[in-house]
Amino acid sequence: MHEEYAVYVDKVVKKYGTKEILQELCMKVERGIIYGLLGASGCGKTTLLSSIVGRKNIDGGEIWVMGGKPGEAGSGVPGPRVGYMPQDIALVGEFTVKDAIYYFGRIFEMEESLIDKRYQELHTLLELPPDERYLKNCSGGQQRRVSLAASLVHNPELLIMDEPTVGVDPVLRNRIWNHLVEITRQQNISVIITTHYIEECRQANKIGLMREGRLLAEESPSRLLTLFNSETLEDVFLTLSRRQEEGKLPAVSSLPIVDDQNNSVIVTDNTGSRTSVATVSTFEIGHGSTDILTKKKSLKTSNSLNKSRMKALLDKNWKQFYRNVTGIFFLMTFPIIQVGIFMSAVGGDIKNIPLGIVNDESMLVNCSNFSINGSAIPSTDEYGVCHFRNLSCRFLMHLDHPMIHKVYYDKLDEAKEDATHGKIVGVMYISSNFTDTSEMRIEKGKDAESEILDLSEIKVWMDMSNRQIGATLKYKLIDLYTNYQNEIFNDCGFVKGLGDLPVDINFFYGDNNEPYTVFMIPGSFITIMFFMGAMMTSQIIITDRHDGVWDRSIVAGVTSLEITITHMVLQASICIFQTLELLVVVYAIYQQEYVGSLWLMYLMIYLQGICGMSYGFWVSVISTDHSMANTVLTGIFLPMMMLSGLMWPTEGMPPFLRYFAKCLPFTMCIESLRNVSKKGWTIDNFQVFNGIGVGLLWTIFFGTLSVFLIKKKR
Ligand SMILES: Nc1ncnc2c1ncn2[C@@H]1O[C@H](COP(=O)(O)OP(=O)(O)OP(=O)(O)O)[C@@H](O)[C@H]1O
Numbered sequence: 001m002h003e004e005y006a007v008y009v010d011k012v013v014k015k016y017g018t019k020e021i022l023q024e025l026c027m028k029v030e031r032g033i034i035y036g037l038l039g040a041s042g043c044g045k046t047t048l049l050s051s052i053v054g055r056k057n058i059d060g061g062e063i064w065v066m067g068g069k070p071g072e073a074g075s076g077v078p079g080p081r082v083g084y085m086p087q088d089i090a091l092v093g094e095f096t097v098k099d100a101i102y103y104f105g106r107i108f109e110m111e112e113s114l115i116d117k118r119y120q121e122l123h124t125l126l127e128l129p130p131d132e133r134y135l136k137n138c139s140g141g142q143q144r145r146v147s148l149a150a151s152l153v154h155n156p157e158l159l160i161m162d163e164p165t166v167g168v169d170p171v172l173r174n175r176i177w178n179h180l181v182e183i184t185r186q187q188n189i190s191v192i193i194t195t196h197y198i199e200e201c202r203q204a205n206k207i208g209l210m211r212e213g214r215l216l217a218e219e220s221p222s223r224l225l226t227l228f229n230s231e232t233l234e235d236v237f238l239t240l241s242r243r244q245e246e247g248k249l250p251a252v253s254s255l256p257i258v259d260d261q262n263n264s265v266i267v268t269d270n271t272g273s274r275t276s277v278a279t280v281s282t283f284e285i286g287h288g289s290t291d292i293l294t295k296k297k298s299l300k301t302s303n304s305l306n307k308s309r310m311k312a313l314l315d316k317n318w319k320q321f322y323r324n325v326t327g328i329f330f331l332m333t334f335p336i337i338q339v340g341i342f343m344s345a346v347g348g349d350i351k352n353i354p355l356g357i358v359n360d361e362s363m364l365v366n367c368s369n370f371s372i373n374g375s376a377i378p379s380t381d382e383y384g385v386c387h388f389r390n391l392s393c394r395f396l397m398h399l400d401h402p403m404i405h406k407v408y409y410d411k412l413d414e415a416k417e418d419a420t421h422g423k424i425v426g427v428m429y430i431s432s433n434f435t436d437t438s439e440m441r442i443e444k445g446k447d448a449e450s451e452i453l454d455l456s457e458i459k460v461w462m463d464m465s466n467r468q469i470g471a472t473l474k475y476k477l478i479d480l481y482t483n484y485q486n487e488i489f490n491d492c493g494f495v496k497g498l499g500d501l502p503v504d505i506n507f508f509y510g511d512n513n514e515p516y517t518v519f520m521i522p523g524s525f526i527t528i529m530f531f532m533g534a535m536m537t538s539q540i541i542i543t544d545r546h547d548g549v550w551d552r553s554i555v556a557g558v559t560s561l562e563i564t565i566t567h568m569v570l571q572a573s574i575c576i577f578q579t580l581e582l583l584v585v586v587y588a589i590y591q592q593e594y595v596g597s598l599w600l601m602y603l604m605i606y607l608q609g610i611c612g613m614s615y616g617f618w619v620s621v622i623s624t625d626h627s628m629a630n631t632v633l634t635g636i637f638l639p640m641m642m643l644s645g646l647m648w649p650t651e652g653m654p655p656f657l658r659y660f661a662k663c664l665p666f667t668m669c670i671e672s673l674r675n676v677s678k679k680g681w682t683i684d685n686f687q688v689f690n691g692i693g694v695g696l697l698w699t700i701f702f703g704t705l706s707v708f709l710i711k712k713k714r
Pocket residue numbers: 016021039040041042043044045046047048087
């Protein structure tokens with residue numbers, strides 16, 4: 001029975017949450033007719049059409065389209081059997097008028113010459129704007145006409161149009177209707193059309209009046225006008241709406257109208273018994289119902305990857321990319337800017353830290369006249385070891401370092417006061433008899449009194465509220481003191497190295513003077529690429545989905561997998577350049593050292609970009625719009641970054657958190673990349689391979705989850 005109809009909707013229920021949008025709705029569209037679906041805004045027309053084309057799952061009832069169920073293998077719906085013009089324009093703004101039509105032609109696997117022929121016909125019929133005009137530069141009405149042309153390009157068996165005539169001038173509207181009448185008559189095409197201009201539906205063979213998720217009536221316009229003795233369809237609709245409100249009008253039944261011969265519109269009451277509400281003229285289909293449509297059954301969509309569709313999608317993605325100058329600029333320069341800023345701002349030597357100095361010894365001597373000669377003279381008498389003069393001046397000379405800006409104070413209290421007010425970062429105090437006690441400290445050695453030790457000590461108070469500055473200064477002071485001590489010991493003729501700490505530290509990898517930047521480079525590479533991949537993917541996919549391009553393409557027969565793969569192909573290509581940019585900036589421009597394989601490093605960074613894309617894909621699937629996507633993206637990315645060991649080694653975390661952190665997408669990859677760049681390890685080392693492995697697992701996980709969610713989400 002269903003085969004007789006182009007569309008057969010039987011007691012369909014569709015809910016959004018708990019709200020029933022379609023309430024056991026029944027609708028029958030014979031083949032080769034124009035069916036006008038009328039109803040107020042929000043009554044569920046779009047929801048019904050989306051369900052018919054297989055873009056929404058229904059919660060009850062059945063839908064048959066061209067004898068098959070939408071979405072079922074071999075039904076051809078979604079696919080080339082249907083032409084769908086959604087309410088939104090649902091075209092790519094970066095397309096020219098011609099591109100838009102060619103895009104759908106290629107998706108429907110039409111020959112290029114045929115697409116061109118159809119394009120010329122539709123161009124004339126619909127008065128399309130010039131071929132090369134970008135859609136984003138077309139008016140709303142022009143875009144709508146292009147959208148209409150795109151749904152007609154392949155001469156579908158069933159044409160579904162959601163408000164195609166909005167914003168179209170009356171002459172052209174009339175021409176569109178005439179064209180619809182012509183194609184239904186000559187080619188037996190079936191058309192379902194929704195419109196706000198109720199009266200234009202007089203040209204339809206049948207209309208369905210819809211209200212609050214139900215069809216109030218389903219008949220030919222002439223019969224409805226006769227039945228309700230009305231001049232206009234508006235009046236009919238008004239009367240039916242009133243009756244529905246008064247509870248006198250049940251919905252249209254799914255049962256076949258058996259007594260059509262009696263010229264009655266049949267409705268079913270709430271108990272299920274059928275009643276005739278009026279006697280009217282017979283519903284006419286102005287032409288035969290010869291089934292030329294079923295002969296087109298070769299037009300089925302295959303679920304496997306299709307070359308022509310993939311080509312069309314790749315072309316679309318490429319045009320979307322290269323015609324969006326701001327987008328290109330952002331995608332290509334963002335990694336350079338990011339890593340450039342990082343290299344310039346992070347890990348450089350800290351300079352000019354203000355250090356307060358109170359040198360009580362300088363009350364007795366003037367350091368500006370100080371000469372290093374004679375400040376440490378080996379002793380000639382048998383008890384002495386070495387004689388010192390003005391050692392405080394000699395030590396202060398060693399503090400002439402770019403990191404330290406010496407600020408002299410006369411009084412210790414004043415210096416401490418300034419330190420507490422943040423004017424200086426630390427205070428250094430040297431006692432008045434520092435030189436003498438330093439000499440005695442060496443002479444007496446193990447017998448030195450604590451007072452001597454105390455007075456020969458340089459005392460420092462530090463502001464450690466900025467730990468990085470405080471700690472850097474602290475280590476620098478110790479370093480400078482060691483240099484100073486070694487220098488005077490050398491002058492005294494002591495054995496070389498006596499002034500050093502008795503700890504000899506050597507390095508397998510890296511060296512003592514390596515800046516903090518080197519530690520952070522792998523983390524910054526990985527996080528920049530991951531973030532770029534995620535941003536790019538989520539933005540592009542959400543834009544596609546919001547513009548309706550995704551949905552429309554799927555109705556045309558494209559599969560989610562094809563869309564996903566083609567997006568990934570383009571973005572993965574962009575990632576190739578972005579990864580290269582990062583490496584060039586860091587290793588060629590900033591001349592950072594590395595010992596491992598550059599190819600392996602490239603691969604690892606690149607794969608993280610792909611992992612980011614997969615993550616961005618998942619974010620785009622679970623997000624309803626851009627702002628939600630941005631929130632989810634950054635909301636998850638930031639904690640992942642903090643746990644990644646980028647800023648602080650994971651060894652500093654509580655054990656359970658460390659294990660958790662290591663399972664995250666880029667924690668282990670950062671460590672692995674460090675192992676390659678600093679240690680020269682290769683991929684056969686497990687501690688390199690595991691980082692790549694975790695990234696790959698996350699890529700597969702996010703990708704699979706996204707595809708699953710897309711399928712489930714309709
Ligand atoms: N994804 C969704 N989630 C929740 N509610 C939705 C969703 N889509 C639509 N709705 C609601 O379902 C109802 C029917 O929407 P629908 O778009 O089908 O109406 P319509 O008759 O096509 O309206 P219009 O003529 O204005 O396009 C509306 O109340 C709408 O707010």
